[in-house]
Amino acid sequence: MTRDVNSILIVDDTPDNLRLLFNILSEQGYRVRTLPNGELALRAVEKEMPDLILLDIMMPILDGYAVCEQLKANEQTRSIPVIFMSALSDVFDKVKAFRTGGVDYITKPFQAEEVLARVATHLTLQDTRRQLQAQNEQLQAVNTQLERSIDELEKRNLEMRLLNRMSAFLQRAEYEREAIDLILPFLRELFADHPGGLYLLQPQTSKLQQVATWGKEPPDEEELSSETCMAFAGTRVYLAEDPEDRFQCAHCHQSSAGIIPYLCVQLMTRGGPIGLLHLRNGPDTSEKARDHWQRLAMMVADNLALALSNLGLREELRERALRDPLTGLFNRYYLYDTLEREMSRAERKKDSIGFILLDIDYFKKYNDTYGHHGGDALLKAFGGLLQRAIRRGDIACRFGGEEFLLVLPEASLEETYRRAETLRQQAQEMETHYEGKPLGKITLSAGVATFPEFGRNSDNVIAAADQALYQAKTEGRNRVIRAVREA
DSSP states (O other): OOOSSOEEEEEOSOHHHHHHHHHHHHTTTOEEEEESSHHHHHHHHHHSOOSEEEEESOOSSSOHHHHHHHHHHSTTTTTSOEEEEESOOOHHHHHHHHHTTOSEEEESSOOHHHHHHHHHHHHHHHHHHHHHHHHHHHHHHHHHHTTTOHHHHHHHHHHHHHHHHHHHHHHHOOSHHHHHHHHHHHHHHHTTTSOEEEEEEETTTTEEEEEEEESSSOOOOSEEEGGGOGGGTTTSEEEEOOTTOSOOOHHHHTTHHHHOSEEEEEEEETTEEEEEEEEOSOOOSOHHHHHHHHHHHHHHHHHHHHHHHHHHHHHHHHHHHHBOTTTOOBOHHHHHHHHHHHHHHHHHHTOOEEEEEEEETTHHHHHHHHHHHHHHHHHHHHHHHHHHHSOTTOEEEEEETTEEEEEEETOOHHHHHHHHHHHHHHHHHOOOEETTEEOOOOOEEEEEEEETTTOSSHHHHHHHHHHHHHHHHHTTSSOEEEOOOOO
């Protein structure tokens, strides 16, 4: 069950940080404890387990990574969510934090709003897990009461095994589509006699998009409106039992006589609804059977909501770790991680890969004239231009400052040159505004090279493109230069 007041343990060897975090969180009504090192934290957790731990990484004797590893190795404490805090901002440090068992990472100096938002998110997930555990225990109690019917008991036990296995499969999933594909066989078995569909909410349109169906004559509506579904009318769960009832979901109203009883269950998180579980042809033998059907659907919906919510958060964090926050383009970490695979693939297929290294001409002038915010607005707009200009499979990366790198699989040197020249012309036509005022036109200088013509590794090819870019600048800028092989 959800606790009345969530308890938070803060571990940091800097007294100023402890005081600041204590004040921020206490003012929000949390019960807060502070400790200056990892050894004390491990002993304190044994006596009283907090709902969440904020853990500094750089501490003497026992650093945050070691503390987290010991917590996760202990059966009693492994479920406590750990949010790392550190001035270390490299992707390597963040990846290590997640590998040791952390659920989130806050970079110092931190902002109060960010700390509160992340703490609230993970406390919500922790509360939801506890609710799910309580619901599982409740279902076990129901099964115990049905011991007089061996067949019914076996059915309940089978459902529990399927639910537990489904939860385990969901924990293995890395992406939303993978999770849906993994659970579909379980939905078919859990609701073998009840055709149904799973829908996910599109927040921008309030539409429910169909992502999975099962059973004989499943719902064929690929898109539903949440505004006309009774489960979104303030009830979360809607069971329709009477064909004559005028309160019906719009997506079932026309054919409700043939699918009654039907059930709509919101996939609900603390942040709001994220989808819909819809089931048809419910049991009409008894009220008890329908009650069980409804409870089972709610259990499944809670499992799905928790798992998909976690995946969404993980995907968001993964995306942030791989993309430049200003332009939305990939960063160097993603670039080099991907280049190795792309070059291996090209080598097997004997294909070439085009590289375009480009620079915004006289970018310092924009910063000097409009300030760094104006310069950022220009970089953000140019990042959008690159994203629109690339094809599927291309890689656009912010290489550093006002320098960008495009990687074009299966592109020859001439094709790469043409693509760079087109991009140069598009950049000249780009209009960017900051605070309602135009920033003026920009020009680009670019150097192009290809793999494997200019090197057997990415560093050599990028160096060749960089040399061509340097030549473009020395020859007057606003031009594209092909790399030239040394004699």
